[in-house]
Amino acid sequence: MLRLTKKADYGLMALKHLAENPHGTAQSAKDIAEAYHIPASLLAKILQTLTRAGVVISHAGLHGGYSLARPASEITAFEVIRSIEGPLFIASCTTVHGDCDLLGSCTVKEPLRKLNDTIRDLLNEMRISDLCEESKAGTAHIRSSHQNSLVTLGSSAGSHA
Amino acid sequence: MLRLTKKADYGLMALKHLAENPHGTAQSAKDIAEAYHIPASLLAKILQTLTRAGVVISHAGLHGGYSLARPASEITAFEVIRSIEGPLFIASCTTVHGDCDLLGSCTVKEPLRKLNDTIRDLLNEMRISDLCEESKAGTAHIRSSHQNSLVTLGSSAGSHA
DNA sequence: TGCAACTACGACTAAAATAGTCCTATACTC
DNA sequence: GAGTATAGGACTATTTTAGTCGTAGTTGCA
Numbered sequence: 001m002l003r004l005t006k007k008a009d010y011g012l013m014a015l016k017h018l019a020e021n022p023h024g025t026a027q028s029a030k031d032i033a034e035a036y037h038i039p040a041s042l043l044a045k046i047l048q049t050l051t052r053a054g055v056v057i058s059h060a061g062l063h064g065g066y067s068l069a070r071p072a073s074e075i076t077a078f079e080v081i082r083s084i085e086g087p088l089f090i091a092s093c094t095t096v097h098g099d100c101d102l103l104g105s106c107t108v109k110e111p112l113r114k115l116n117d118t119i120r121d122l123l124n125e126m127r128i129s130d131l132c133e134e135s136k137a138g139t140a141h142i143r144s145s146h147q148n149s150l151v152t153l154g155s156s157a158g159s160h161a
Numbered sequence: 162m163l164r165l166t167k168k169a170d171y172g173l174m175a176l177k178h179l180a181e182n183p184h185g186t187a188q189s190a191k192d193i194a195e196a197y198h199i200p201a202s203l204l205a206k207i208l209q210t211l212t213r214a215g216v217v218i219s220h221a222g223l224h225g226g227y228s229l230a231r232p233a234s235e236i237t238a239f240e241v242i243r244s245i246e247g248p249l250f251i252a253s254c255t256t257v258h259g260d261c262d263l264l265g266s267c268t269v270k271e272p273l274r275k276l277n278d279t280i281r282d283l284l285n286e287m288r289i290s291d292l293c294e295e296s297k298a299g300t301a302h303i304r305s306s307h308q309n310s311l312v313t314l315g316s317s318a319g320s321h322a
Numbered sequence: 323t324g325c326a327a328c329t330a331c332g333a334c335t336a337a338a339a340t341a342g343t344c345c346t347a348t349a350c351t352c
Numbered sequence: 353g354a355g356t357a358t359a360g361g362a363c364t365a366t367t368t369t370a371g372t373c374g375t376a377g378t379t380g381c382a
Binding site: 005006007039041042045060062063 | 371373380
Binding site: 323324325326327328329330331332333334335336337338339340341342343344345346347348349350351352 | 357369372373
């Protein structure tokens, strides 16, 4: 449920890759794509989108490529995903303007809007630098301040699969 | 981003409808579908799925239909969505078994898994009865304990297109 | 100056998921 | 047994996602 598209996945991976690049030098879409075995031309388009969104900086020409526009700690997962996937809403009936196909007859829109806000907020607090820490530190923490209110549910959720 | 399918939407709406049914008598898929202007045959299939999942009880024959298998307060949004959409994971590369298309090369799987867990937990705490309260009480609260830490971002998210 | 390596971007095709329909069988009530 | 309902599989249509291609523009360097 609630799936990210591959493009968003690839985008996050590429940004993480750039963030981990020690020298901050530009890396070509092709090189990054090869590192993760993803289609180079597709990743190129994704990085172009992220360039327009101001998340990365592009550098054309020989030895060109992409680099982060800001420190990894200042780039949120939310802006990356929204840049790539566009502004969507969890309830499929609702559009950007808050409209609803079903108009008055849709009764779940409001409750879902709150859920949507919460998820957006979670993504807003997740940074590219967090992705790096995760893989380095083994099992880390996305945000310690959340843990008391949110991660409590880890136990109550054991009933799935 | 992170969109629910229409089927899940319809399913939640139908369950909310059943939960609000004062007498607890069975309601036919056709009647519910007409109330919300959604395709009757599609809703019928969704309700059949929910029947198999043990969320609703079906009653064939004249004056038959569907009713909740349990009190609305004991049915979570999570089980409804998972029943309808199947067990998915937020990272598109990951399957039910925790596999990843990209295998070792996917670096964002782990951090996203935590996000996935958190979202699942949120859905687990959201009950059908909550959907009903929302629309009655006007603007209610899914979980008051969330508001201080999360809903702050409503403002910070206004910066996009 | 000219080539090679890169980004930029729109048009396009392919594949997969979602949405919705149809048909037949079966169950139940009156 | 007639009528109304669920059960469910097969099917089609639509939309979204994924990925490709071609061309144009930019830059660095020999």
